[in-house]
Amino acid sequence: MQLFELTRALVDIESVTGNESGCAGFLRDYLAERKLEVELVPVADAGAGGRANVFAVCGTPDVVLSTHLDTVPPFFPAREDSDFIYGRGACDAKGIIASEVVAAERLLGEGARDFGLLFLVGEETLSDGARAANAAPRGSKYIINGEPTDNKLAIGTKGILRLDVRTRGKMAHSAYPQLGESAIEKLLDVLAEVRRLPLP
Template sequence: MMTSYPPTRGSSMAATDTSDTLATTLQSWLKVDSTSGQEKAFLELLEAELKEAGFSRIDRQEVAPGRYNLLARTERPARLLYSTHVDTVPPFLPVRREGDRIFGRGACDTKGGLLAMLQAAKRLLAAGERELGFLLVVGEEVDHCGAKKSVALSHLKEEGLERIILCEPTINRVVAAQKGMLKFTLETEGVAGHSAFVDRGTSAIHKLLDVLERMRRHDWPTDAILGPTTLNIGTIEGGVAANVFAPSARAQVLMRAVSPIEGLLRRVEELAGEEARVEGAVYNDPVFFDPPEGYEVATVPFNTDATYVSELAPVWLVGPGDIRVAHADHEHIDLSDLQAGIDLYTELGTLALRAQR
């Protein structure tokens, strides 16, 4: 069920963005393939857009050969940065408009939200605000490589950076907390043998199933804000034939965490015992935010770049669009959501810029 948007608070910066103009711009952006690892063409387009908007200082922060983050500012130090990732998941999708709904890969995750941020920034610039900018990163959909690299921009804190408004599709609700993530592989070993003779072999699959069942039945932590820890067994592999005890087996597991990962991983290893090895663990701790008063808030079960960019400044995580259609073959955003996002980003930007004056 869709959630209603926070009320617009009556900014003196009236909305001038027509639906047709927004639709045309977003469709042109969606036609540029920026699948993770192929972000350069879209970043070049954005660099031109940002310069035209009035962001005269634009720096490229190399992340990997041919890949970079984009930092855009005016002639003044940035106290506020609008931020999001520019990469999308595969596959690239045809772009189309159906009424007031725009379809395409990245429509809500996150090119629609980025367009809303740009329009909000233009309003702030027109109102005389200069201490704002953009931090656009690569690789969020795969390994957060751009956000991890952005932490090296510590000079931004020294120059007075006070707030980052980070875009993900949250139906324009400001996020109070996001779950952490723990992903790992369980590996077991057996002894191959004829399955008719139970004393001639040991099944690695049976071991793996026993460990997985212990993990499924375990009483994992629950948080008053984020709710329960969840566990998903994503893949299971093993065995050579139905009449042979499996010599090896493995499973990939992903947990959405509501407690510190260190203790969670330790418990996973205890439950694995001597039957299974826990390999290749990657993780992020849960993140708790400081949403402004008077706005509708939410919690989210998915990972974002907030884990990393929050090292530069406190984060407000919010954006137009619905994450439940992101990554789907019918990914889309409604123009009414986009317009509401522009209004909300304008309000939040104004609030952030005036907070310490």
């Protein structure tokens, strides 16, 4: 398939977060037909749905091209006009998947044997596919992650830090609050300090 045809085919596969298996299966078959070694890597907390990342390699990868399979709801299929392809995920990130797959096909045609593709589940919510990939790395020197960036090269990405903050207090009857110690007030003090932190 050429780039636009592949993009439309991917967009037409509903893959709202939690339901990526159809898209993963399509890519597994498509890439295996092109003689890449393809592995569906189960995501540990996938439950009965059998969600899995798609990891495909040609040789030992120095570079891995990556993005995600899932989309936000609601699903709507592809359509196009003379300028654009529309549909859920056309930009984020099924058009990117198609671009990376076409790049892989060109690399194969040129004899390259040192690259891989990694397509993740769950990026739109809890990044469970990325966590699974990090927990069981397959190895490469570099990763190029495809995300819409207005066609500008980005050398970093936003991250997330989740904290569990607990404070302790001392219970007292509401008639005698001065005998207690408010855990909520302590938490508010912590939150005020966090808000004052300089962030990049």
